[in-house]
Amino acid sequence: MKMVIERKQEGEARRLRRELEELREQIAALKTAVEEKPDYGMGEGDPSITRWELDQAMLGGLQERAVSLERQLRRINRGTYGVCEVCGKPIDADRLTVLPDTILCIECARSGGL
Ligand SMILES: [Zn+2]
Known part of the structure; x- marks a missing residue:
C-alpha cells in the first residue's frame, strides 16, 4: 500500500x-x-x-x-504531501483536488487552522 x-x-x-x-x-x-x-x-x-x-x-x-x-x-x-500538518492524518483526495496546496485535513481546517 x-x-x-x-x-x-x-x-x-x-x-x-x-x-x-x-x-x-x-x-x-x-x-x-x-x-x-x-x-x-x-x-x-x-x-x-x-x-x-x-x-x-x-x-x-x-x-x-x-x-x-x-x-x-x-x-x-x-x-x-496529502498529510495534514496538524494531526498527521491523510487529507481527503477530493479536498486535495479542490485545494491542491492545502496543508490541513477538513477536520483541522474546520476547527480553525487555516
Ligand atoms: Zn488534521
Whole structure:
C-alpha cells in the first residue's frame, strides 16, 4: 500500500515539475513583455496600456501559481504531501483536488487552522 502511494506521488511530482517549467517560461516571456511600460500620456483607453495591464495581472496570477506549485513539490519531496500538518492524518483526495496546496485535513481546517 505504501509503495502505491509513493508511486502516485512520484507521478504527481513529475506532473508538477513539468507544469512549473511551463509556468516559468510563461513568466519569463511575460516579464519581457511588461518590461516596456507603455506611455500613459497617450490617454486612457489606449489598447497598448490595456494590454500591458492585462499582462501585469496575468503575470501576478502565474507567479502565485508557481509559488503554490513549488510549495506542493516541497511537500511531496518531504513526503508530507496529502498529510495534514496538524494531526498527521491523510487529507481527503477530493479536498486535495479542490485545494491542491492545502496543508490541513477538513477536520483541522474546520476547527480553525487555516
Ligand atoms: Zn488534521
